[in-house]
Amino acid sequence: MIKEIQAKQLLSHSKGPDPWFGIQYTMNLYRGCPHQCIYCDSRSECYQIENFADVLVKTNALELLPKELAGKRTKGTIGTGSMNDPYSPVEKKYNLLGRALKIISQFGFPVHVLTKSDLVVRDMEILQEIDQKTQALVTFTITTHDDNLGKKVEPGAPLVSSRYAAMEKFARRGLRTGISLMPVLPFIEDNWDNIREIVYRARDAGASYIIASFGMTQRKGQQEYYYRKLDELFPGVRQQHHNRFRNDYICPANQANQLCEQYEKLCQQVGIAIKVPIYHALPPAKQLSFFDSIQHEANQGEG
Ligand code: SF4
Numbered sequence: 001m002i003k004e005i006q007a008k009q010l011l012s013h014s015k016g017p018d019p020w021f022g023i024q025y026t027m028n029l030y031r032g033c034p035h036q037c038i039y040c041d042s043r044s045e046c047y048q049i050e051n052f053a054d055v056l057v058k059t060n061a062l063e064l065l066p067k068e069l070a071g072k073r074t075k076g077t078i079g080t081g082s083m084n085d086p087y088s089p090v091e092k093k094y095n096l097l098g099r100a101l102k103i104i105s106q107f108g109f110p111v112h113v114l115t116k117s118d119l120v121v122r123d124m125e126i127l128q129e130i131d132q133k134t135q136a137l138v139t140f141t142i143t144t145h146d147d148n149l150g151k152k153v154e155p156g157a158p159l160v161s162s163r164y165a166a167m168e169k170f171a172r173r174g175l176r177t178g179i180s181l182m183p184v185l186p187f188i189e190d191n192w193d194n195i196r197e198i199v200y201r202a203r204d205a206g207a208s209y210i211i212a213s214f215g216m217t218q219r220k221g222q223q224e225y226y227y228r229k230l231d232e233l234f235p236g237v238r239q240q241h242h243n244r245f246r247n248d249y250i251c252p253a254n255q256a257n258q259l260c261e262q263y264e265k266l267c268q269q270v271g272i273a274i275k276v277p278i279y280h281a282l283p284p285a286k287q288l289s290f291f292d293s294i295q296h297e298a299n300q301g302e303g
Contacts, residue, residue, distance in 0.1 A: 001051075002090060005031075007058040011068045017076060020211060021112045021139065022278035024076025027065075029096040031056040033084040035116055036156040038229035039183055042083045045221035055090045062099055069107040075134065075281040078104055081114030085157070092119060101126045110134035110279040114180060116141050116157040118166035124173060131175055135279040138170055139211070141180045144189050145197035152233050153185065164205045171206025176277060178202070178209035181263075183216035186244070187237050190214065190253035192262055199266050209273040214259050215252035218245070 011025045018024075032055040033042065043052045058064075080086045086097045097113075101123055104111055111130055113120060120127075120138055130136040140163040144150050150160040170177040179202050184190050195212075202210055218226065230238040245251040253259060267274050 001054045003054060003056050004059045005056045006060045007064060009068070010058065010061050010064040011072075011078070017278055017280070018079075021079055021114070021137075021276050022077050023079030023112055024074065024281070025072070025078045025109075026082055027078050027080045027100070028083055029058055029061045029080070029086060029100060030084045030088065030090060031058075034088050034090065034156045035085050035154055037116075037154045038233070039153065039185060039216055039222075039226055041217060041219065041222055043222045043225050044219035046219060047083070055084075055088065057090060057094055057096070059094075061096055062103065065100055065103050066107070069103070069109065072109075075107075075109050077110045077112050077135070077279050077281075079112045079114070085115055085117060086113060087115045087117035087119040088156075098123050098126070101130065105130045105133065108133055110281070111136050112276075113138045114141060115139075116154060116163060118158050118162040121166050121169055124170065124175070127170075128173060128175060135277070136175065137276065138167075138175065138177045139180050139276065140164075140167055140177070141182070142198055142202075143181065143183060143185065144194055145201055146194070149189070153188070164201055167202070167207055168205040171208075176208040178207045178211070178272075178276065181210055181212035184212070184214045184253045184259070185216055186251055186253050187240050188234060190255070190259060192259060195259055195263050196266060199263065199270065199272065202272060203270040207272055209276055210263075210267060211274065211276055212260070212263055214256040214263075215250060217249055218247075218251055219249065223247070 011027050013025055032049060032052050034053060034055060036053060042049065080097065091097055105126060127136040127138065142160055142163055144160060147159045147161050167177050181198060199210060227238050230241065264274055
C-alpha cells in the first residue's frame, strides 16, 4: 500500500560526519520499503513502523527541503537510503529524489546515496553535476554475488547483476562508486567464495571502494521476521543461528576476523579502498563583528 503524508521536517542532523559514509544530514523521502530484505533492521520494534511493506510518501518534501537547506550553516553530506531504499519502485512514480537532487545541487551540498536499485542511473547527470561542485557518491548494497541467493534474501530489490551494471555506468562516467558489503548473513553469506567474488566483480565494474561489516545485527521485531523467513527459505539455519546467538544484538559472521583480513588483502591487491571517501565541508564563513572589522581595517593600515 502507498500512502501520501505531510512531513513536519525532512532532514535530521548529526553532530559531525558519521564514520561509515561521512553523512551529516539524513534525508528520508519515504518511510517503509518494498524491497523487503529478510534481514532489514528497520522492522525493529524500536522504530514503531507498523507495516514496513507499506510506503509512506512525504509529498511535501520538496517544499521543506529548500527551506531547511537555507538554514544549514555547514555544507555537510546529505545521506539518503538508511531506513528505506530511495530508489524503490515508488520513486519511479514520484521522482522525489530526482527532484530533491536538483535542489541539493543548487544549494551546493554534497550527497551520498545508498541503494540496491539500478534506477539511480536515471539521475546520473544531476549526480555528476553535484560531484563537480562538491561530492556525489553512489554506494550499492551487495551482500551476495549470486542473483539467485539475492532473490531470496532481498526479494523486492533489483538483481545483484543489475546493481553491478549500474555501478559500471557510474564508474565509466568518472564518478566514484562502491559497495556496502553489509550485512554478511551468518551461515548463508559468510564464506570466502562469496566475499571474493563480490570483490572481483566490484573491480570489474570499476568500484572505488568496498566498505564491509562481517555479520548482522538483530533486534526485537526484526528477529521474528528473519526467523520466519529462515524457516521458509533456508531450513535448519534458524536453529544454527539461534544456538549461536540467542538474542544477541551483534551476530558476527563465522570466521569474521579471517574473512575481514582476506577481504582487506584482496581489496589492496586489486586497488579498491576499504573506506568511503569522506567529504569535509569547509567551516562556515565567520561573520565579521563590528569589532573585527575595525581591527581588520586597522591591520590593513599597518602594512
Ligand atoms: S532495501 Fe534497505 S530499507 Fe529496504 S528492505 Fe532492504 S534493507 Fe530494508
